[in-house]
Amino acid sequence: MTHLVVVGASLAGLRAVEAVRRDGFDGDVTLVGAEEHLPYDRPPLSKEYLSADEIADPRYREEETFAGDLDVELVLGTPATALDSAARTVAVGERTLSYDGLVIATGAHARVLPGTEDIAGVHTVRTLDDAIALRAALRAEHARRLTVVGAGFIGSEVAAVGRKLGLEVTILEALETPLARAVGERMGRALTHLHRRHGTEVRTGVAVEEVLAENGHVRGVRLGDGTEMATDVLVVGIGARPATEWLEGSGLTIDDGVVADETLAAAPGVYVAGDVARWPNALFTDVAEGTMRLEHWTSAADQGGRAARHAVDPAAATPYETVPYFWSDWYDGRVQFVGIAAGEDIEVVAGDDAQGGPFTAIYRAGDRIVGALAVDMPAEVMKYRRLIGGRKTWDDALELAEQRRRQREEKARQRAEGACT
Numbered sequence: 001m002t003h004l005v006v007v008g009a010s011l012a013g014l015r016a017v018e019a020v021r022r023d024g025f026d027g028d029v030t031l032v033g034a035e036e037h038l039p040y041d042r043p044p045l046s047k048e049y050l051s052a053d054e055i056a057d058p059r060y061r062e063e064e065t066f067a068g069d070l071d072v073e074l075v076l077g078t079p080a081t082a083l084d085s086a087a088r089t090v091a092v093g094e095r096t097l098s099y100d101g102l103v104i105a106t107g108a109h110a111r112v113l114p115g116t117e118d119i120a121g122v123h124t125v126r127t128l129d130d131a132i133a134l135r136a137a138l139r140a141e142h143a144r145r146l147t148v149v150g151a152g153f154i155g156s157e158v159a160a161v162g163r164k165l166g167l168e169v170t171i172l173e174a175l176e177t178p179l180a181r182a183v184g185e186r187m188g189r190a191l192t193h194l195h196r197r198h199g200t201e202v203r204t205g206v207a208v209e210e211v212l213a214e215n216g217h218v219r220g221v222r223l224g225d226g227t228e229m230a231t232d233v234l235v236v237g238i239g240a241r242p243a244t245e246w247l248e249g250s251g252l253t254i255d256d257g258v259v260a261d262e263t264l265a266a267a268p269g270v271y272v273a274g275d276v277a278r279w280p281n282a283l284f285t286d287v288a289e290g291t292m293r294l295e296h297w298t299s300a301a302d303q304g305g306r307a308a309r310h311a312v313d314p315a316a317a318t319p320y321e322t323v324p325y326f327w328s329d330w331y332d333g334r335v336q337f338v339g340i341a342a343g344e345d346i347e348v349v350a351g352d353d354a355q356g357g358p359f360t361a362i363y364r365a366g367d368r369i370v371g372a373l374a375v376d377m378p379a380e381v382m383k384y385r386r387l388i389g390g391r392k393t394w395d396d397a398l399e400l401a402e403q404r405r406r407q408r409e410e411k412a413r414q415r416a417e418g419a420c421t
């Protein structure tokens with residue numbers, strides 16, 4: 001094993017090269033990225049990066065760290081265009097890189113509304129360049145109305161920023177219940193309350209038929225029922241598609257991501273990590289059939305390290321299983337989810353979901369707890385995450401919920417006593 005190539009210079013790719021160097025791998029390492037930028041953190045791009053007056057540099061590491069401590073050859077601004085998994089080569093611009101081990105960490109691209117690519121004022125949020133453009137648009141003097149297509153997590157975060165900046169905000173969602181697939185129907189309704197409580201209009205069950213433009217700039221949208229809505233800025237938050245276009249003809253199995261086995265192996269010597277990876281997560285195969293692809297920061301970071309370790313030492317590869325975790329910042333609060341939303345039963349174990357929180361809800365599949373959602377209760381979900389990871393029962397989860405309830409009551413009592421003395 002003399003050359004590890006990592007394609008995709010973002011979170012999973014960075015963690016891949018860092019992990020093998022930390023483990024003492026002393027072969028050559030090349031990190032290839034399509035963007036000109038050094039690896040940077042995406043979550044702030046739909047949050048603080050848009051709302052804060054002073055913006056923090058989102059890059060994870062300085063350029064010198066790659067050449068120095070990490071001893072990694074960086075090839076930026078040049079996408080990989082082909083993989084020959086039999087010859088073990090990757091085409092990158094004019095070069096053909098030979099590898100012994102390969103990590104594919106090419107993430108995903110934002111989905112766009114066809115035909116809107118050249119209309120100014122229509123934005124997606126996936127890259128730093130996207131966020132720079134959107135930040136300017138939201139802060140432009142003429143910007144009064146923001147319309148967000150899609151009530152997913154990123155669209156919701158942008159809507160929250162829009163309100164913070166004083167814009168009139170409308171979310172247009174095709175589904176009757178936003179986020180139903182991600183968190184279930186009832187919790188999707190609870191999260192919608194959160195928007196309405198903060199003055200964001202949410203229109204569900206509506207389709208955008210056409211984006212209307214004047215002099216090359218967006219002026220509104222026409223909906224499925226023929227009505228027109230005016231807007232100054234339009235953000236399209238309709239999900240992401242895995243960046244697999246460069247793998248056509250590679251022989252790898254592509255099916256909404258690169259399909260891998262339980263050790264993240266997609267072919268001999270080829271491992272996948274992050275938003276592009278689809279693999280059977282053994283922790284859930286008994287309750288949710290098939291493979292899983294996550295678009296979460298924590299799993300991309302974690303899988304990056306694991307995939308690279310497996311790539312440099314395939315004989316030591318072991319099944320990768322994880323309890324998915326993501327967070328999302330809406331208005332001044334935090335939404336957190338662990339596990340999967342495949343359960344047939346959802347129980348609110350703390351707070352009240354009717355007004356959009358704070359609350360914690362847990363998800364049941366068979367006799368197991370498989371998921372937990374918390375809104376503005378940051379101390380809760382990690383406790384349930386441990387239960388889910390340990391394949392604990394529903395009764396164990398209810399017992400924990402009762403314990404947590406007593407602890408919160410005791411804390412409240414102590415606070416009240418403190419206030420009286």
Ligand SMILES: Cc1cc2nc3c(=O)[nH]c(=O)nc-3n(C[C@H](O)[C@H](O)[C@H](O)COP(=O)(O)OP(=O)(O)OC[C@H]3O[C@@H](n4cnc5c(N)ncnc54)[C@H](O)[C@@H]3O)c2cc1C
Binds near residue numbers: 007154243294298
């Ligand atoms: C705006 C935004 C906000 C988010 N907020 C949260 C959050 O609050 N909580 C949370 O848990 N997760 C959040 N996420 C998700 C999280 O950021 C992603 O899961 C994570 O970035 C995935 O990392 P990755 O390395 O797999 O892929 P990416 O970060 O998508 O990086 C893939 C990289 O590969 C490059 N690439 C693509 N094709 C090629 C090619 N052919 N050759 C070379 N390079 C290529 C891309 O240009 C890109 O730089 C957010 C994502 C976005 C976009």
